[in-house]
Amino acid sequence: MRRLLTSAIALAVPLAAPLAIPFAVLAGAAHAEGSLNLYNWGNYTSPELLEKFEKETGIKVVVTDYDSNDTALAKIEAGGHGFDLVVPSANYVPIWTEKGLLTELDTAKLPHYANIAAEWKDVPWDPGRKFTVPWQWGTTGVGVNTGVYSGDPNTSAIFMDPPEELVGKVNVVPEMNDVMALAIMYEGGAPCTQDLTVLKKVRDDLMAAKPKWISMDYGATEKLGNNDWAASVNWNGSTMRARLANDKVVYGYPKEGYPLWMDSVGLLKDAQNVENAYKFLDFIMVPENAAMISAFARYANGIAGSEAFMPEDMKTAPEVVVPEEFKAAGKFLPTCPAEATKLYTAIWTELQK
Incomplete structure (x- = not known):
């Protein structure tokens, strides 16, 4: 998740303000004095945060964007990238550590490490927080324009079996892990299932639903906000941004099950x-700075004490504060075994044809 979610090209984890810094690869600057190269989801890094960091430290941060976990992983594995920091989602962190791509952190160099909130300090994807520190976390659900559809938004049927009012008006973001997880849970399965009966139903229903979609694309923040789309599989922070632009937009938590994610x-x-x-790692664990990240992206963070600095409109936002009735349906996606990923990729490849 994650998922997240992007840049002007791909909004995998959409955010809350216009892009204000250039996103370019400057690998040649890797050895430059006072520089840092951050490889992050596009349009996911607060310009104000970077300005503050540079002012306080003299270090210039160059941000290069990517549109998916797989893109980032492939780039780093290829070598010669020139990056220092990367921001993978929870279910990908074990892949990065198993491949030996991340360095175990020296917490003695992180005076603010203790600010990591208790619930995020010992997590299944990074036990003991040895390799990563929190960036942001959220959910993947559906954004719906209630001016077009007044029915229940809290279901993956919005894209798996679109109601008549939404036919030809639904977008599905091209994020395999999130979409497959939503579809599998909608069909009664569990994330990472290899049950062929469940997966056949997932495949058949996705293929039947696709002609009723308008697109498989990123950009839901803008396109939900300006009524180009009436619904989309989407991330909570992005949907909050869309709602601020268009008060008819609501965020649905699929009752059949939906992904939770954290990027670190x-x-x-x-x-x-x-x-x-x-x-930089220590800087983003200062509560006020963590809140700056959230204020830009509209997602929660994992730093204790940041709540006091959060924007007022996030403190009670229904996209950020999960309603009690839907909390149990949220599931962190595990790292799927290779066999399951192969099955999902086959379905996904067919869906994208």
Whole structure:
């Protein structure tokens, strides 16, 4: 998740303000004094945060964007990338650590490490928080324009079996892990299932639903906000942004089950600007700074004490504060075994044809 979610090209984890900094690869700057190269989901990094960090430390952060966990992983594995920090989602962190791509953190260099909230300090994807520190977390559900559809938005039927009012007006973001998880839970399965009966139903229903969609694309923040789309599989922060632009937009928590995600920052094994990276990691664990990340992206963070600095409109936002009745339906996605991923990829490839 994650998921997240993007940039002007791909809004995998959409955010709350216009892009205000250039996103370009400057690998040649990796050895430069006072620099840091952050590889992050597009349009997911607060410009104000970077300005504050540079002012306080003299370190210039160059941000390069990616549109999916798989894109980021492939880029780093290929080598020669020049990046220092990366921001994978929870279900991908074990892949990064097993491949030896991240450095175990020296917490002695992180005076604010203790600010990680208790519930995020010992997590299944990074036991003991040895390799990563929190960035942001949220949910994947559906955004719906109630001016077009007044029925229940809290169901994956919005895209799996679109009601008549939404036929030809539903978008599905091209994020395999999130969409497959939603579809599997809608069909009564569990994330990472290899039950072929469940997966056949997932495949058949997705293929039957696709002609009723308008697109498989990113950009829900803008396109829900300006009425180009009436519904979309989407992330909670992005949907909050859309609602601020269009008060008819609501965020649905699929009662059949929906993904929870957390994106975390890891230090790459081949990072060149290691000490600068530690300064940045410590900086984002200061409560006021963590709140700046959230204020831009409209997602919660994992830093205790940041609540006092959060924007007022996030403190009670229905997209951020999960309603009690839907809490049990949210599931963190596990890291699926290769066999399950192969099955999902086959369905996904067919769906995208």
